[in-house]
Amino acid sequence: MRMLINVPETVVADGLRGMAAAHPDLSVDVDNRVVVRRDAPVEGKVGLVSGGGSGHEPLHGGFVGPGMLSAACPGEVFTSPVPDQMVRAATAVDSGAGVLFIVKNYTGDVLNFDMAAELAEDEGVRVGKVLVNDDVAVVDSLFTAGRRGTGATLFVEKIAGAAAEEGAPLERVEAIGRQVNESARSFGVALSAVTTPSKGSPTFDLPDGELELGIGIHGEPGRERRAMMTSREIADFAVNAVLEDLNPSGPVIALVNGMGATPLLELYGFNAEVQRVLAERGVAVARTLVGNYVTSLDMAGCSVTLCQVDEDLLRLWDAPVQTPALRWGR
């Protein structure tokens, strides 16, 4: 146990208290577990609400702010938030223009967001929904019917968030969110297992000297386990797995994402290999983001997400964003 915590039971609440102290731009309701843009609801603007189990930080709370999410609902570690949180978030951010739920495809999240959508609509909030299911590693898994939702969530939240900030109506924001999800695919690799606070030991066994190709962000099994590979070999495998499923006819945005415990120096080195494979495959890269964005607590490893963009999606990607974890533009 090498955790910087008090007791497992308070990890999420402690994290929210610390987030509130660090980010006065956010309104953090620690008791009800909702993180909201302080200026919400924004007159005439569609609200964007996401959420999911904790342990993937900065996703989702770190993406709340102008140009991205209006609110986030953190669940317990690796556990879906409950409908009450989502309804509270939806009513807090709805200006009358409606709210888009951005839902990673895990059974608990899907059920709870569906229930929350019904409850919010009962309270007069128009609700749209985008299901994120970008992970090409496996179809169906421990917590999923169909593909898992991982790195593409960042693209959906950023690009749909920019559209909402520009004043697009709910139907358009929802359509853009779906377009982004359909344009994005991911593949992840674990170099170590993940330890949750409540278990206190690795949730799966990954012997030293082996890696797991196609890992999920909760440590769900991937495609296969192999003897340790070089950064070059991992990039070949991961990028090719993505490109088997996504055949981009135009430029992509590349997210080279750390799982949590892999040093930034290594992620940059891995990015060099990812860019090499993309160049070899003739895929143009419009933008690249390298860092820990969609994590799995203390897991070592990485994932690659590619998102094909047209001019409009690229413009929305470049639009200003002011959140704890993504900030650029005015």
Next chain:
Amino acid sequence: MRMLINVPETVVADGLRGMAAAHPDLSVDVDNRVVVRRDAPVEGKVGLVSGGGSGHEPLHGGFVGPGMLSAACPGEVFTSPVPDQMVRAATAVDSGAGVLFIVKNYTGDVLNFDMAAELAEDEGVRVGKVLVNDDVAVVDSLFTAGRRGTGATLFVEKIAGAAAEEGAPLERVEAIGRQVNESARSFGVALSAVTTPSKGSPTFDLPDGELELGIGIHGEPGRERRAMMTSREIADFAVNAVLEDLNPSGPVIALVNGMGATPLLELYGFNAEVQRVLAERGVAVARTLVGNYVTSLDMAGCSVTLCQVDEDLLRLWDAPVQTPALRWGR
């Protein structure tokens, strides 16, 4: 070995290639190991150059850009860069207004930056220097005469960088850098040892269930080793250690820094405890930064840096910055 690398020998070069691909705003000279603001030299502006061993990313390359460093010189992992790199950086960024070297207090860095200052002056570059020595854990250590330089480096680079961006002359930028260093103190804690690529195994032995109080950013020994403590207890120890040495009469900026492998969720929770101790001790907190900024590869753990600020330093802290790792304002 759970590293995302090709071979240990190319880790730094691979990282620089990946950084170049991700950040077109930077000019990255992979062969000569210098990262420079693309628009350098900026007419009339003092240049800021820092550097040090690799393995502490995003420090220093991630802090190159408008409002912060003009250039960074990465050495091999945990090894000082050489004078040639520093001279190359200094001549690349000097507009005639002079260059400030920001040097963490490690024997190799100090010697090499001193030599580089002489060589650069021979080439007609005026050079100022700030030595960063904020770590209160130990006086003298494995690689240091006097205190080690750690988290305060970020404050010196940001605040002196903002002064330079405003057009302050070299003497003033240097004086501000020194004032920041004198106003800042740090204390770090390791929950696990660090593994360097060349060694391939932990550089020191830290049994599971123990932590090291006062660790250095290369895994240098700290003050003492104890049985695992809670986040609350660690915050009490670390903040009190800093406040024994720094007696702030005004507000501070708090950096709650991850060593590399500690999840952001835990760092936020730790921040809640740091803020509690500061409130108990009557220290006002003007700004807080939480994340992995001055790291030690895959070490788990954290450090706390407090920097006392007056109105002018706080204004310079808030001034716009556009670097890979710190971005805010216009």
